[in-house]
Amino acid sequence: MSKEYDVEQLLHFYQQMFRIRAFEEKTNELYQRAIMPGLAHLYIGEEAVAVGVCEALRKDDYITSTHRGHGHCLAKGASFDRMFAELLGKHPGYCHGKGGSMHIADPDSGNLGANAIVGGSAGIATGAALSMKMQGLDRVVVCFFGEGALNEGLVYESMNMAQLWKLPVIYCCENNLYNEYTPYQETTAGTFLGRPAAFGMNAVEVDGQDVLAVYEAAGQVIERARKGEGPSFLLCNTYRFYGHHVGDIDRSYYRSKEEELYWMTERDPLKLLANWMLDRKLTDSNVFTQIENEIRAEVEAAVQFAINAPYPPKEEVDQHVYA
Amino acid sequence: MSKEYDVEQLLHFYQQMFRIRAFEEKTNELYQRAIMPGLAHLYIGEEAVAVGVCEALRKDDYITSTHRGHGHCLAKGASFDRMFAELLGKHPGYCHGKGGSMHIADPDSGNLGANAIVGGSAGIATGAALSMKMQGLDRVVVCFFGEGALNEGLVYESMNMAQLWKLPVIYCCENNLYNEYTPYQETTAGTFLGRPAAFGMNAVEVDGQDVLAVYEAAGQVIERARKGEGPSFLLCNTYRFYGHHVGDIDRSYYRSKEEELYWMTERDPLKLLANWMLDRKLTDSNVFTQIENEIRAEVEAAVQFAINAPYPPKEEVDQHVYA
Amino acid sequence: MSTPNAVREITFGQAVNEAIAEEMRRDPRVFMIGEDIAEAGTTFKVLKGLVEEFGKERIIDSPIAEAGITGIGVGAAMTGMRPIVDIMFGDFITLAMDQLVNQAAKIHYMSGGKWSVPMVVRTTLGATRRSAAQHSQSLHAWLCHIPGLKVIAPSTPYDAKGLLKSAIRDNSPVVTFEDKMMFQLKGPVPEGEYTIPLGVADIKRVGKDITLVGTSSMVHVALEAAKILAEIGIEAEVVDPRTLKPLDTETLINSAKKTSRAIVIDEGHLSYGVTAEIASIIADGAFYYLDAPVKRLGAMDVPIPFSPALEDLTVPTPAQVVEMAKTLCGRV
C-alpha cells in the first residue's frame, strides 16, 4: 500500500466492499427463505477484487462478468433495487427478470453482461476492446473470470488476439482456489502467470484481499491499456467464503473448515482494510458501523422493493428475441 | 548431428524422405492432369519432420495427422498404392475412398487419422495417450500440427490435461511460417515455445530441415514420454516449398520468390542430408540416384494401380455410418 | 434384452448411477471423465459413490474444457477404452460440437470402417429449473441431425438404466440426454441385469383416439394429458421413441394409423426441432389414415427466460396438450 489515500476514498472503498457483502448476505437469506428462484454464486470474500478494479475504471469503461457476478455489477455501479428485482425475476430488474443472477447486464454502468458460460466472455471483452480501438475511443475493458476459466480454449484464442492487436483489455483472473468443487491444482498444469506469458502479455499478480493493492495494480494496467500499450493479465489471489453456490453447504469433501476459517478471520478484505485504517488511526470503528448500518438499511429497502415489484407481464416472454 | 549413424540408416532416412517427395510430386501431377478429385496439401519441403519423428517411433506407437498429412502417413508406414487409391477415391484406398487426401487413417501403421480441422486432433492424440496410460501400455502418441493450429483453443485445453496427467504424447508443431496465405507473425502473439511453457511442459526446438536433428530430438522426447515422464512440445522449423494446396499457384501476394528459392536451394532436407553424407564420403551420388529411381518406379506402379482400381461400389455409401 | 427379476422403486438419478456402476464393473475399459464428477458426483450429485468404488483413475475430474474432454474421449475410445464423457449441462455441448460432430461422428465412416469410437456422452436437457438461458436448453435436435451419432432420451428410471447400458456397450458414439428435472423421479427398476435395445420405441399407454408422442420428460406431460383426456372419453396412446436416432419410425407411424391423429411433444425449441422430424414422418407415413393435421408442441421459440413468471410459459404443459387434443378430436 504505497499510494497516498485520503480517508474519504478509503472509506468509499470500504463502503463499496460492504455493499457487496451486504447484498450477498441478503441474497443467501433470500435463497434460504425460498424467496429467490434458482441459485446464486456468492462473491463474499472476493470483494476487494471487484472494488479494487472497478474503482480504477472510468464509468464509461466496460466490464464483462461471470456466474459469480454480483460483486462486479455492484462495483461497476449497479443499484441494489434493480439487482434484487432481477434476482427475483421481477419486471423492474436490470433485464426485466429475463436474465437472473447470472446475466445481469447494464449499458448505463458499462456492464456488458455477466456470463454463465465459464470463459464465455473472453471473446466478447476482447471484441469490445477491438471496437474501442477501431472507434478511436480510450475506453478500457475488464474481463473478469475465475481461475477455472483458464482451462477453456476460448480464453487463449482471445488473449492471443488481444496481444497481437494491442487491445485495451484486462484479463482479470480471480483465483479463489476452486473450480466449483475441485481444487485448481487438480485441473491446472503449470502456473497461472505462464498463460499470459505464452503470448508475451504483460502480467501482474496481486493479493486479491488487499483492496488497495488491487486498486493500484489495476490502475497501472488500465492506464497502460488506455494509452494504447496493450492488454494485461491481472491475477488476483482470493477466496470465496461460502459455497460454490448458495446450495453448496456441505463442503468438507473438497475443503477444510480450517482453511475457510483462516481466510474468514485472517484474510477478510473488509477487516483488512478496516484494521489498516484503525491501526493508522485514520478513523474509528463507529464510522464503519455507521456505513454498515446505512448500507443494510438500503439493502432492506431494496429487497422490499424487489419483493413488492411485479413479475414481468406475460407479453414479455416473446419480446426482445430480435432487436 | 551428434549421434553415430551407420550408412544404411542414413540412406534409409533419405529413402523415407524421398518417398514423400516423389509421392507428393506425383500427387501434384495428378491434380494438374485432373486425375485427382478435389485438392491436396503437399508436404514437399517438410519431409525431414515426419521422417525424423516417425523413425524415432515404434510401429505400435500412434500418430495423428493434418490436412497436410501425406508425409506423416507415409513416414509412419503407409504404402503408396493404397495412398494413391485413397486420393483418387478408389475402393482399395486406405479408407475405401471415403476419406480422401485429408483423412488417411490406418490402424495397421498406428495412424489414428489425418484431420481436416485445424487443431482438431489435439484432443484425440491426448485421449489416445490417456488410454495408453490407463492400459499400462508404453506406446507413445505424436500429434502433428501446423503452427496455425496454435491459435485454436482446443490445443491449449489438451496440452493442459496432458501435462497435468503426465501423458505420453508429443505435440509436434510444424512451423512452416504460414497459416494458409497469412504469415504466422500476423496471427501469433508471443513465441511458440511460450505455449508449452504456459503449462510447464518440456519443449524442444529443432531445425526441421535436418532429419538427424529431428530424429535425435524426437528420440529424446519420445523416450521421456515412454518412461512416463510426461508430454513434450517439439517445435520443428520448416517450410513448404509449394502452395498451401495444389491449386495455390500465384503466391506472390503472401511470400516472395526469393524466399522460396532460398529454402528450396539452401534448406532442402534431402539435399542437406545427401550433401552431409557426400561431404563425409559416406556414399556416392549414384546411390541416391538409384534410390530415387527405385522409388519413382514404385510410385509409377502405385499410381497405375490406383488409376486402374475400381471406385467403391454404390452400396458403400451408407456403410460404416455406425460401427 | 435380458429378463429382469425383483423390482424396486429407485430414482432416475440412481438408475443412471447403477447403469454406469454395473458397466464399469463388468468392463474394465469403461471410465468416466468430466467436470466435478468424482468427489462431488457432479453438480446434480447423480454420480455420488462412483469414485469411492472405482477410484479417481476411472472417475476422472477434468479441467473445465468441454471440447478437450470430448476429444480425449474420442482418442481413448479409438485405442481400446470405452469412455463416458460427462458434459454437465446440455448447453455446454456448444463447446464440443467440433469434436462430437466432425470427429466422433465421422471417424468410423471416414476411415472406411477401420477405426471406431465407442464413446458415450452424457448430458442434460430441460428447463424450469430457474437457471436462465444458458443452462436450460434442449439441444438434442442438433445431434439427431448428424449421421454417425446415436441419441437417446430416456423418460423413466427403467429406460434410463436399460438404454444407458446399451449405449455404453454400443460401438458407435451415443449421446444421452437426461432431463435435469427428472433426476428425483421415482420408478420401478428390476434388481437384476437388463438392457434396452437402442432404436426401439415404447408405448407408454395404449389408446385408440389420438397418438401423443412424447420425448424425455414430455412423456410425463403426455401421460398427464392422457389422464385428463380419458375423463372426457378420449383415449390417448402415448408413444415414447426413447431413442431419437435411430428413430423407430414404424411404431410411430403405426400408432398414428391406428388413432388417425397425432401430437408430438418435445422440450426443444419448436422451430426446426425434434417435433418437426417426427411430425413430418408421421404426416407422410400415415397420410392416408390421418383425420387431422399432425400437431407439434415444443419450447417456445425464445431464449429461456429466468423469471418463473415467464419460464413456465415456454414449455409444453398437459393443459396445452389437452386443448390441442380436444380440438383435433373435434371436441371444441
Next chain:
Amino acid sequence: MSTPNAVREITFGQAVNEAIAEEMRRDPRVFMIGEDIAEAGTTFKVLKGLVEEFGKERIIDSPIAEAGITGIGVGAAMTGMRPIVDIMFGDFITLAMDQLVNQAAKIHYMSGGKWSVPMVVRTTLGATRRSAAQHSQSLHAWLCHIPGLKVIAPSTPYDAKGLLKSAIRDNSPVVTFEDKMMFQLKGPVPEGEYTIPLGVADIKRVGKDITLVGTSSMVHVALEAAKILAEIGIEAEVVDPRTLKPLDTETLINSAKKTSRAIVIDEGHLSYGVTAEIASIIADGAFYYLDAPVKRLGAMDVPIPFSPALEDLTVPTPAQVVEMAKTLCGRV
C-alpha cells in the same frame, strides 16, 4: 425495397463482394474479420479487392480461431460496430457454437433488450466439391433452431446481394449460408442499390400441379426438375424461402394449398433437418388441401464421402425430384 436500375450479369461471389463493399462504404461501423480474408480474399477468393479499398484495419486477417473471432464479433457489435465474421467453411461453425448460440443469439433477450448484437456471420454449405466429410456439411438447420438468430440461404446473385445487405443492416445476429458451389453462378443483378427484406420467400417459378420448395442451391435442382416435369405436362411451382429463420410460412402454405402437392429439397442431412420443419409446416397448414403426403429430399444420412463415385449419391438431384413428383402426381 428500393428500385433497381440497369441490370448486369455477375457471379454469386461478385454479388456477395458488392454487397459487403457497398455496406462498408455507406457505414464506417461495418468491418470484416476472418481467416485469410485480406490479401487472399478468402480461400474462395470471393472477397478479393476489399482489402485494397478498405485496408487491413477493416478487413482483418485473423488467427485460426473460430470461437475467438465470433466472440470478438459479438463484443464489437455490442459496442458500436457492425462486424461481419467470416467462417471459412460451414463445418467450422461447430467451433463457434457457444459464441453464436449461447452468446450472440441470447444477449438481446437476456439483457431485457438492453444490449444488441448487430453481427453477420458469413459461412458456407454444400457438398460435391470433393472436400470430404469435414468440409462439405450443410449445418444451417442447427442455427435455424435457435431463437435470436436469423438465417438466410440465398440461391441467386440477386438474392445474395439484396439479402446480405439487409443482414448487415439488421440489428440482430444473422447467419448467411452460401453454397460454395454457387460462387461462379451468374445471374442478373441491377447496378444500383437495393435490398431484399429478410423473411420473405420468393416464387422462382409459377406452377399449378406441385410445389417444389428448394433452399440455396437446391432451388436450381428444383428449377431443373421443373423444366423436365413441364415436358410431361406437370407444371411445378418453385418456392425459395430465401430466409430460413424467420420463415415465410404463408407463402409456402399458400403455394401448397394451390397445388395440393409438395416436395421440400434442402442440402442438409435429411433427418432432423430443414426439410422436416418446412414439410411439417406445409403438412399442417395445407392439410385439407393436400392430395398426397409432403415429401422431402435432403442429403443422405451419411457423412459426406470423398469419392466422387459416392459423394454424388448423397445429394438431391433433379432426377430424384422428377421421380418423386411423378409419383405424387400419379404419373407412374
